[in-house]
Amino acid sequence: MKVKFLSIIFFLISLSQVLAQDFEVAPVTLYFNANPGESQSKVVTIKNHSSEKKSFILSSTDFEITTDGEKRYRPANSTKNSIASWLSISPAFFDLEPNAERQVTVSVQPPTDDDGSRWGAIFVRTTEEKTTFESDAKLSAGITISPRIAIQVYQTAKSNKNLKAKIDQLREIPSEDSTERWFSAIVTNLSDIIIHCKVFLIASNMQTAKEHQYPPVQFDSYPKNTQKIILKMPKGLPKGTYALAAVLDYGSNVNLEGTQMVIQVPK
The missing domain is CATH 2.60.40.10 (Immunoglobulins)
Incomplete structure (x- = not known):
């Protein structure tokens, strides 16, 4: 009985690892050093490892750092050092066939009068269309959001050397x-x-x-x-x-x- 129980546990662990690898994102950290008024772009690659066609959506979000160094996610443009308004993602929504990949361009452009640091994240999710009957009234257009991968985004102007x-x-x-x-x-x-x-x-x-x-x-x-x-x-x-x-x-x-x-x- 104990052996059977352990076998079930290992099966569930293996299954969760497979499901967690339905898609891949690389890299998951982007460092920008654009000077005020300058635009910089970087490329992120997203791969669909599943056997089905998937729709992907990318959206920006904020995060704060606690005194213990932990990240706490917040809505975009809700924190003092949010990078969301400096950020552009192209494309932010697309479909991928099984085993296909797509490159996404992430660009940052700070205003001409700001050389401070900004940071945030981009959530990469797959979406699943649902019928009207299945859809929760609280969900827009019958879309439910699946587990996500976060891309951390950091910007510090290379001209700012005032460390303390x-x-x-x-x-x-x-x-x-x-x-x-x-x-x-x-x-x-x-x-x-x-x-x-x-x-x-x-x-x-x-x-x-x-x-x-x-x-x-x-x-x-x-x-x-x-x-x-x-x-x-x-x-x-x-x-x-x-x-x-x-x-x-x-x-x-x-x-x-x-x-x-x-x-x-x-x-």
Whole structure:
């Protein structure tokens, strides 16, 4: 009975993986660096892997970033840094035969007086026409929306070099892994553009001056946004007192930022 149950579970998992691959989108992240008034375009390829003809619709949407770095989708043009009004998609609706593919052009044109960062997403969905009897009255034209793939879209003018960020509030937090010690810190983006950040954790023995550096945490920091990051240090340092530093690197032409605390490593 147990074997039969497991077989059913594996079948359902396999089935979900097949259904999830009815269509493919590439790439799923677009980075633009158009200067004010300049237009830039990129191409996205959509492939229909199903055995049936499919109709596709592409629509823009906004997203916000929480302090934990999670994305929360919002309606287009509803957030301060929405890219939706700068964005054009061609074509935004089309049909694809089985195993066929179509290229879609995504263009961004910021206004002449704005060199700040904007971001958002494009949802790619398949649609299924329904009869009038089947259609829900709340759905326009009898179309129901299927599962979607999101294309992340980012724009930062290449002429804007005014980067500014800080890191502080380094502290130890409970670890969910018995082989590691976990620490948190707060990174604040003080500029008007998206900044790619790397944060290194460095432990320096205060008696011997020997340093231990750990792989960085990498992430995008959004304008005027504060984000909590988690830094992990494997257990196993020699016994002693350590100066622990979280060092923020967010560009080759700016100074490093850091925050520090003292920790004890027992036997």
